[in-house]
Amino acid sequence: MTGKERRDYILTELMESDTPISASNFAKRLQVSRQVIVNDVALLRANNHVIEATNKGYIIRQSAMVERVLKMQHTDADIEKELNTIVDLGGYVKDIFVYHKAYHIVHAPLNIASRLDVKKYLDNLKCGKSISLMTVTSGYHYHTICAETDERLDEIQEALSKLGYLAKLQEYEPVEF
Structure with a gap:
């Protein structure tokens, strides 16, 4: 899986989830390190995706901003x-x-x-x-x-x-x- 494919997967999962998803959870699913996920989320944010970090994981608020x-x-x-x-x-x-x-x-x-x-x-x-x-x-x-x-x-x-x-x-x- 390429980095872009991984980031697209992370973004899709966050958009479809009502609950936070941890970096560790993503890392296990995608068979990469937690740090790779943290870096992927940083890149998604740099591309203007509003991803919040909570104590339970990452989430995208669905309400219009x-x-x-x-x-x-x-x-x-x-x-x-x-x-x-x-x-x-x-x-x-x-x-x-x-x-x-x-x-x-x-x-x-x-x-x-x-x-x-x-x-x-x-x-x-x-x-x-x-x-x-x-x-x-x-x-x-x-x-x-x-x-x-x-x-x-x-x-x-x-x-x-x-x-x-x-x-x-x-x-x-x-x-x-």
């Missing part, structure tokens, strides 16, 4: 609090992008749905010579946030506003809210 782009501004020290606030309120951080006057829009998928995803993201930033994308624009950046309802997105936006993380959109920015 709504999304909103929020402009943010804060320091690297605030990244963990920002992302945990979003996921704690039931949000999913689809991506990050910046608007740079010279490079225009620079975009990267994040696919963060849990505190564990936040930890992994921060660990990846710490373990290399990379810096956060928002650093190139003095902390200004955008996230596409997904949630089950507009009301949930309103709660997330209000919490981020109270933390002082929301920034005002400038006229030259090609982003609609």
Whole structure:
């Protein structure tokens, strides 16, 4: 079985399941290591599949998600609090992008749905010579946030506003809210 076939199988099984499926369960079924499954799920997330990690395994929520782009501004020290606030309120951080006057829009998928995803993201930033994308624009950046309802997105936006993380959109920015 190729990697693509394996990922297609994982995606199909998750879409058809009402309960979480563990990486170990997938590994046993597909006769690969648990780490191969973890990597496959990461690749699926990078391709914009909303797969949540729970303490019982992976799941795809079947309800339709709504999304909103929020402009943010804060320091690297605030990244963990920002992302945990979003996921704690039931949000999913689809991506990050910046608007740079010279490079225009620079975009990267994040696919963060849990505190564990936040930890992994921060660990990846710490373990290399990379810096956060928002650093190139003095902390200004955008996230596409997904949630089950507009009301949930309103709660997330209000919490981020109270933390002082929301920034005002400038006229030259090609982003609609």
